[in-house]
Amino acid sequence: MKLFRQGWLKLAVFLLDVGGVYTSYLLAYQLKFSGRIPADEWASFLGYAPWLGLLTAVTYYFFNLYDFAGRRKPALLLYNLVLAHLLxxxxxxxxxxxxxxxxxxxSVVAAAFVAQVLFTFVLRLLLFYIQAKGSGRRKALVIVSGHSSDLLMLDKLRQTGAPWLEITRVITVATITESEVSRQTGIDWREAEVLIIGHGVPEEIRSECIREAGERQMEVLLIPGFYELYLVKAEAQQIDDLLVYSIMxxxxxxxxxxxKRGLDILCSSLLLILTSPLLLAMLLxxxxxxxxxxLYVQERVGQLGKPFRLLKFRSMIDKAEQSTGPVLAGEGDHRITPLGRMIRATRIDELPQLFNVLSGQMSxxxxxxxxxxxxxxFxxxxxYYTYRLMVKPGLTGLAQVMAGYTTTPADKLRYDLMYMKxxxxxxxxxxxxxxxLVVLSREQARGVKQDVEDKKRPEPAWAAAGESSPQRGRLQTGNGIRTVKSGGTTDEKQMEST
Known part of the structure; x- marks a missing residue:
């Protein structure tokens, strides 16, 4: 994975992208004029050629098309590419x-659009193939606590991480010293190429596991806690010979x-003008x-805990929470009106919040x-949830573009803190x-499922003590280390107490 974090690789791909857009437009001109481009058309192309390179660089950057470190699916990459090229x-x-x-x-723009999408997608598929061969489907050792958030993380890894990670062993930690980790009690490091550590694992265990993984040149995937997030961009200082971190x-x-305020005023004003016909249509x-x-007015908590009145277009029946009190919208919620389903899926219901942005209550x-x-x-x-109140709330945010509506509050908080730092x-x-991308994706607009409506997800059924799944090893928490080995015979899948 280190190769895909190198700046020279991003520069090389950028140069190929720029070469690709120029080649695409030259081919489009060749097709339109049967190989004989008129002098005035050629002069016109040379006139806007610098804009092609500049717009390519800016648009691709804003759509994360130069982020090669993540493990992403080709389908998502193609979706981003098509939308980026339309823009x-x-x-x-x-x-x-x-x-x-x-x-x-x-006709030149249309032909160049097709050629450019194909070229950039093939180029990134090649990078995806190299990445998959070099680091994809690697054997993973997972160390988790018995906390429900760690078990949920493990469930996600099994469901969505399959193209990249083959979980060969799961270890749950309750009470164990770091010296036992260094003695490799119950841990077979030879089976693993990647170490994944859950958020709930004690700090001393995490430190020792990371040290052991470092000696074996293993990649470590760490679910960050508040402490790790707060160290992002911490300034190293020296007091005499003492090294300290300054955390602001x-x-x-x-x-x-x-x-930021100038951008808020400019963009919200323009958006209100552009969407005024739609706003009027919704009002009717x-x-x-x-x-x-x-309109639906709801009290929300703003910067420094100050309450404010948030505006939304009503997407539910009138007085939907009168008999239930505050309840999060669920998937297939009967309270949502037919028109409400459409405006929630397209985020039209959020447009009145532009007035909150214009008034300074939001960003x-x-x-x-x-x-x-x-x-x-929460x-x-x-x-640490209230730390997110140190800045103005937003119409959108890092958690909204990187996660989904059903993402747990803990994971959303990590994205919010990462944004703030x-x-x-x-x-x-x-x-x-x-x-x-989010506005055009129906998946991220879905309501929470029944098991997360109170923001407290139960443990996955396969992870409950004493339960097992035909496809997954049994996982049980308790004292000491307990391990699960995926695959093999039924006896090999059973819990091994050390």
Whole structure:
């Protein structure tokens, strides 16, 4: 995986992308003019050629097309590429309209679009193949605690990590010293190429396991806790001969806040103007199709815990929570109206929050605002949850573009804290571009399933003590280390106490 984190590889792919877009447009011109490009068309192409390279670099960057470190599926890559190229064409048309100094034949744009998508997708499929051969489907040793969040993580790895990871052994840790890890009690390191450590594993055990993995040149996948996230971009300082880390609260500087507010005002104003016909249509359609008003006002918790009134288009029946109290929307929720399902899937119901952004109660990008009722629940299991209140809540955020509606609060909190520690205006722009992917994806708009409506998922059925699955080894928590070996005979799958 180290190869795919190298800057020179990204530079090489960028140069190939730029070469690909120029080649695509030259081929499109050759096809249109049967190999004889008129002088005025050639001069026009040379006039906008610099824009092709610039727009390629900017658009691909904002759609994460130069992020090769992650283990991603080709289907998702193709989806990102197609959407990025559609936006690329739109940007080129805008530049053409703005400058009015060159001609842009529609047939050339259409042919170049197809050629460019094919070229870039084949190039990234090649990188995917190299990555898969070099690091894909690697044998993984997983060390988890008996905490439900670790068991849920393990369940996710088995369901979605199969193309990349073959879990050969699972070890649950209850009470064990780091010296027992170094003596390899119950751990066969020879079977593993990747070490995965859950969030709930004690710090001293994690440290010793990482040391052992480092000596064996193994990749370590660590589920970060609050401590690790807070160390992101910590400044190394020296007091005499003492090395210390300076950790500052995640708070944007005055220039950053000034630019961020300017971006909020500019973009929210433009979006309100552009979507005004849609806003007017919703104001008429929602009351006409179901009882109640068009707008739904709900109190949310903003920056520094200050409450504010959040605006949404009503997507549920009128007074949906009158008899139940605060309840998260579930998948197939009967309270959602037919029109409400459409506007929730397309995120149209969130558009009135642009007025919250314009008034300064929210920002375009930031942690999503939550209700006080649920914040109090989350604080019981996540003591650091209120740290996300140190910045303005957002219309969209890193958790919204990297996770889904059903992602657990703990995982969303990790993304929120990562955003706060890595804040930059460029990151905000990148998240805004990637929000387009979320808006067009129905999967991330689905409500929570029944088992997470109270934000407390039960352990997966296969992980319950004393239960086993035909496809998965039995997992049981308790004192000491217990191991599970995937595959093999039934006897090999049984729990081995050390």
């Amino acid at each position: 690329f064409v739109a940007e080129l048309v805008v530049v053409n309209y703005w400058l009015k100094t060159f001609s842009l034949p529609r 609260p995640p708070h944007p500087t005055f220039p950053e806040r000034l630019f 359609l929602i009351p006409a199709t179901s009882k109640g008003g068009a 375009l990008v930031g942690p999503r605002p939550e209700r006080a009722f649920f914040i109090e629940q 604080k019981e299991e996540l003591p 890595n804040y930059s205006l460029l990151l905000d722009l990148k998240i805004l571009f990637q929000t387009l």
